[in-house]
Amino acid sequence: MEVGIVSYGAYLPRYRIAPQEIGRVWGTDGDAMSRNLLIFSKSVPSPDEDVITISIEAARNMMRRCDVDPCDIGAIYVGSESHPYAVKPTGTVVAEAIGASPNLTVADYEFACKAGTAGIQTCMGLVGSGMIEYGVAIGADTSQGAPGDALEYSASAGGAAYLIGSKNIVARIDRTCSFTTDTPDFWRREGQCYPSHGGRFTGEPAYFKHIMAASQSLMEKMSSKPADYAHAVFHQPNGKFPVRVAKQLGFSEKQIEAGLLTPFIGNTYSGAVPLGLASVLDIAKPGDRIFAVAYGSGAGSDAFDITVTNEILELRRDAAPTVKDLVEHKKFLDYATYAKFRGKIRMKGGAE
Amino acid sequence: MAVARFWRENEPRYNLTGAKCGNCGRLYFPPRTVCPVCHRKSIGKMGPFKLQGTGEVITFSVVHDAPSQFELQKPYVIAIIQMDEGIRVTGQVIDCDPAEVNIGMKVQAVIRRLGEEGASGIIYYGYKFMPLTPPAAPRPPE
Ligand SMILES: [Zn+2]
Numbered sequence: 001m002e003v004g005i006v007s008y009g010a011y012l013p014r015y016r017i018a019p020q021e022i023g024r025v026w027g028t029d030g031d032a033m034s035r036n037l038l039i040f041s042k043s044v045p046s047p048d049e050d051v052i053t054i055s056i057e058a059a060r061n062m063m064r065r066c067d068v069d070p071c072d073i074g075a076i077y078v079g080s081e082s083h084p085y086a087v088k089p090t091g092t093v094v095a096e097a098i099g100a101s102p103n104l105t106v107a108d109y110e111f112a113c114k115a116g117t118a119g120i121q122t123c124m125g126l127v128g129s130g131m132i133e134y135g136v137a138i139g140a141d142t143s144q145g146a147p148g149d150a151l152e153y154s155a156s157a158g159g160a161a162y163l164i165g166s167k168n169i170v171a172r173i174d175r176t177c178s179f180t181t182d183t184p185d186f187w188r189r190e191g192q193c194y195p196s197h198g199g200r201f202t203g204e205p206a207y208f209k210h211i212m213a214a215s216q217s218l219m220e221k222m223s224s225k226p227a228d229y230a231h232a233v234f235h236q237p238n239g240k241f242p243v244r245v246a247k248q249l250g251f252s253e254k255q256i257e258a259g260l261l262t263p264f265i266g267n268t269y270s271g272a273v274p275l276g277l278a279s280v281l282d283i284a285k286p287g288d289r290i291f292a293v294a295y296g297s298g299a300g301s302d303a304f305d306i307t308v309t310n311e312i313l314e315l316r317r318d319a320a321p322t323v324k325d326l327v328e329h330k331k332f333l334d335y336a337t338y339a340k341f342r343g344k345i346r347m348k349g350g351a352e
Numbered sequence: 353m354a355v356a357r358f359w360r361e362n363e364p365r366y367n368l369t370g371a372k373c374g375n376c377g378r379l380y381f382p383p384r385t386v387c388p389v390c391h392r393k394s395i396g397k398m399g400p401f402k403l404q405g406t407g408e409v410i411t412f413s414v415v416h417d418a419p420s421q422f423e424l425q426k427p428y429v430i431a432i433i434q435m436d437e438g439i440r441v442t443g444q445v446i447d448c449d450p451a452e453v454n455i456g457m458k459v460q461a462v463i464r465r466l467g468e469e470g471a472s473g474i475i476y477y478g479y480k481f482m483p484l485t486p487p488a489a490p491r492p493p494e
Pocket residue numbers: 373374375376377378387388389390391394
């Protein structure tokens with residue numbers, strides 16, 4: 001059975017902060033940070049936004065583009081490392097808010113930055129086996145770096161939702177494969193506000209090794225080469241890593257352009273590849289082949305080979321904002337307002 | 353507010369679901385179980401009706417003296433919105449400066465956190481309104 005994307009939707013908070021503004025407060029060279037990370041601004045959620053609200057807005061944008069009855073959705077998986085509750089699934093609220101309750105299965109996923117793509121794979125299995133008609137996979141985060149930590153320059157917020165099914169597929173998922181190991185590059189213990197990273201583990205043995213392995217394995221299975229793809233999307237913890245990994249694999253800068261968002265919105269973690277892919281689907285034409293590879297610390301990579309179908313022309317893409325619309329609809333904050341929004345200021349009574 | 357009371361109102365707060373009288377066709381938000389115009393004739397005829405979520409600001413007020421829950425958001429705007437379906441809903445207008453809000457401004461409902469029962473309590477979600485962004489210009493075919 002052919003399985004693929006039936007619809008998709010994205011959401012980004014409106015607020016942004018620039019690395020120069022963060023650097024000004026911490027006495028760090030913000031311009032140098034911006035150049036090193038290739039990040040010009042990052043998105044910041046409002047105090048009343050979290051992974052539940054971002055997931056719902058993305059899922060509603062997804063439903064606006066198609067005519068699928070929400071009652072036909074048999075599963076919702078929300079991947080995030082910043083679920084508002086430690087115990088009570090984000091997906092329960094999402095299901096209710098898009099009218100999919102109560103006859104469906106729901107679970108929250110966690111795998112650092114690749115929990116959203118893990119949800120897509122699960123939905124593919126459930127749809128492909130005939131267990132459900134449609135499944136929804138969402139990747140969303142409102143991640144934080146400790147004040148003054150390098151992660152503070154990149155950790156941002158946003159998400160995207162995918163409706164996976166076997167009818168009216170706008171983008172067929174030809175194949176997916178993963179590569180997973182026990183690598184201590186980045187983690188956060190229960191109850192800790194901010195994550196820790198394993199210094200020398202963050203680059204080569206983590207991001208690059210896993211993405212390269214999953215990508216090469218997928219191209220081997222598909223007997224394909226980089227030139228076969230119109231677009232490629234790689235996980236983007238900063239603006240530089242995806243450019244470097246693309247080059248190492250043999251993809252051009254032009255191929256990754258449409259899906260490269262981190263320079264403008266920062267690292268949206270579980271939202272990163274889902275948003276990058278949404279940005280590609282916003283402009284994709286029938287026949288376009290897309291290569292998408294997520295990476296999650298801990299560590300693992302999920303790779304996807306996707307082919308856009310003629311159905312994309314029937315999808316009401318203009319019924320919801322494009323990723324570009326969301327990226328450009330922005331408002332900059334100063335650091336003090338940002339710190340207040342993100343609960344970095346300790347309040348009497350302990351808000352946040 | 354009690355968890356149970358809030359939970360009972362999840363559907364109207366998440367999805368702006370009101371009630372429509374099957375006798376006279378009037379809409380109510382929040383939903384009612386009996387139509388105040390038709391009384392007994394409406395019993396058993398009140399059905400759910402989902403608002404589209406778009407409307408315009410009829411009047412508004414800027415809140416500077418906020419309850420402690422809303423301390424992080426002040427000053428914030430509370431407005432009465434005339435929904436496109438003709439009924440009025442009160443809600444917060446967000447994602448813009450209070451100075452940008454004006455009477456007649458088109459808004460669109462979004463879901464946000466409304467509050468929480470302290471750091472370990474339940475979180476409440478529901479509608480707020482943000483300025484309606486004009487639909488993007490159609491992209492030229494590539
Ligand atoms: Zn009536």
